[in-house]
Amino acid sequence: MDKLSPTWFAETMGFLTGYLDPNNPQPDVQKKFAESGIIQPQDGLFMVGSREGITQVCGRDAAFSSEEAIRIGNIRPQIPMHLDPPEHAKYRKLLDHLFSPKQMTGVEDEIVNRANSLIDAFQDRGECNFTNEFAEPYPGMIFLDLMGLPQSDRLTLQSMVDAIFHPGEGVTTDIDEIARIQNEGGQRVYDYFEQVIADRRKKPSDDVVSGFLEVEVDDRPLTTEEMLDMCFTLLVGGLDTVKATLTAFMAFLGRNPSYRDQLVADPTTIPQATEEMLRWETPTTLFIRRSTANQEVLGCPVKEGQMVILNNAAANLDPDVFPDPMTVDFSRKPNRHIAFGAGVHRCLGSHLARRELNVAMQEWHRRIPNWSLKPGTNLSSMLPIRNIDNLELIW
Template sequence: MAQIDGLRLIDPAAYAQHGYPHDEWTQLRRESPVQFFDPPGWLSYWAVTKHADIVEVSKQPEIFLNGPGMTMVRARSGDDKVQQQIRTVINMDPPVHWKYRKVGSPYFTPRAMHRLDSLVAETARKLVDGLGREGECDFIPEIASRHPLKVIAHILGVPEEDEPFILRLTNELFGSEDPEFQRSEDRMEGIKQLFMEFWGYFGKIIEDRRANPRDDLASVFANARIDDEPMGELETLGYFLIAFTAGHETTRGGIGGGFLELIERPELRKRWAAEPEITPRAVDEIMRYVTPVNHMMRTASQDYELHGEKIRSGDRLVLFYASANRDEEVFDEPLELRLDRHPNPHLAFGIGEHFCMGAHLARKTSGAIFRELVTRLESVELTGTPQRTASNLVPGFKHMPIRYRLAPAS
């Protein structure tokens, strides 16, 4: 047993204050890779910190379930129930999961994603152009957040003027532990209101795409069929919700975390600008290094022995992807950010049954903005301390004040 405070690994406030607990994870990987914690105020859990163990769990979706809850929540009534009421692919289990996954997955294949190439490149260019030749800004809301938001809003049929409204909803949903984004004193009441707003907004888009289908993801979701029947309303809305929530905050986290490294290490910017062909590897390395989605949870449906520990049916396992992505047994010099790292079997997008459906889109979106930035930034520096969102799930930066000088677009 390693002497570690189990709260540090899951407390949203600790993430906001100190970032990811890499020291604790390093100790756990070394001394106790599967360790049980029962922190006050939270559900008890097993912390799974090594790459091989996370792969072993993720590849047995019949034994380790998403349905009972996908993320670590407080032990207060209601939090786990809310998770169980949402019908999205991410909290379905076999054999149902695959039927629903097939609805969205053809849209996200690398070939199908080519249709977004010009949209993604143009959005990145316009956003960077909008910064002017030089000035100061908060990089997260102005670039890291707006770029993926615009791309996802476009494919989900949200008109440009509604983007701020959607941005507020996703911020509030992911930042429900963060005082800056909380909408109500009563957290559960706030979350319920949020779902009602999502429902009201996307309900109209669903109706429209049923009447007038187009070549977009909104039409795919609105007209989907499961076992020859129209997909249920809860599941249809769930798809909009998951695409927005899983797709926006996460990509913003990768762009923000990666950009901070590029600010602090001009030599990386220079190299990337000189060798734009390394973009795919560089983006994956940033995903590994930053790991925007810190963890996912599974619940054991039977007794199981993992890394010598006896897991009981009903126990929760927290898969710390950010720890697996620093695993010394898998990555050479894991603390180094190497733009050309290859191979790079990171788990930033999960693995197995629930592997991220939007991974190619996230790579494309992030690659476009990084390329635009590294080739045009003449100088950049922080003008204040970057601040993270208080979250144990996507604890990315919410503010990053910078001063910059840019070359004009070529």
């Protein structure tokens, strides 16, 4: 297959930001996929928005690749996210145990402490910028704890992730400049973790990076490049997605206070409410695959080399899977949403993310039950991750 243009991802996200409505996504995608589970918004670019179609593309033996689908500052495929089976499984196995439900139970007390330390700083003030004062630092602090990194590095790492996911946002729409910002942010990630790996070789510790030095793949130690590519994946997956999800949750609850009141009245409903808000909001909306053969998806011909966008937000409204999908129901069971992706590339950190989201909803509504959106708050967001930049709350 031909190599993708270095600016392909930036150009495509620019197009999709205009094509899709990130601020009113549910009725938008419902309308776009009303006639078919696969559409062609641009020549050579397909978008799949039904569960059946996404299952076809993400199946273990599907003729679609992740390896060259995304370039967001990474100079090699991210491990394991951008590797295809069977290569993918070797690395995924190394990482799965680090983020297993059992491991996450072991760090829950620390997650609770992190949430409360942030709330302590502004509870008495009666207002906060939720994005900047809670949603952003909260997952970053937990990531640093797990990786054994100093909390003083959080803003440095966040600036790298911002360059990767939000390059030039509000400043420039020039595609070459956006690609430059992403590449620079990606290089900073590699440089940072190369030093961390070198430090751990000299002085191992009880953390994830030190653990990389002790494991093997194909009966050999991991190379420095492999460790860097896994660190890249963990960083970009561990910070911005939870941040965006928290802002989406609170914006929804602020606009729909009767749902907020359900969480306050009965905190035991929070885990189910979290699943339903993940289904409804799906902040990480789009995933990308590249066809490796001439084939069909839902009866639509897709040629080798063509790109397919997986719209998981649309699939989470599929009436064949979810009865009354346009109604938010905190008691919905079962709730087989795919907010964390589908197939073998399903989000590695989903158990951690769920723990973070549940704890945040629990501790926030325990301590600040009667809050609301500050009048005039801008709730707009962009793709590919629907983060709300300045979510102002009052109580």
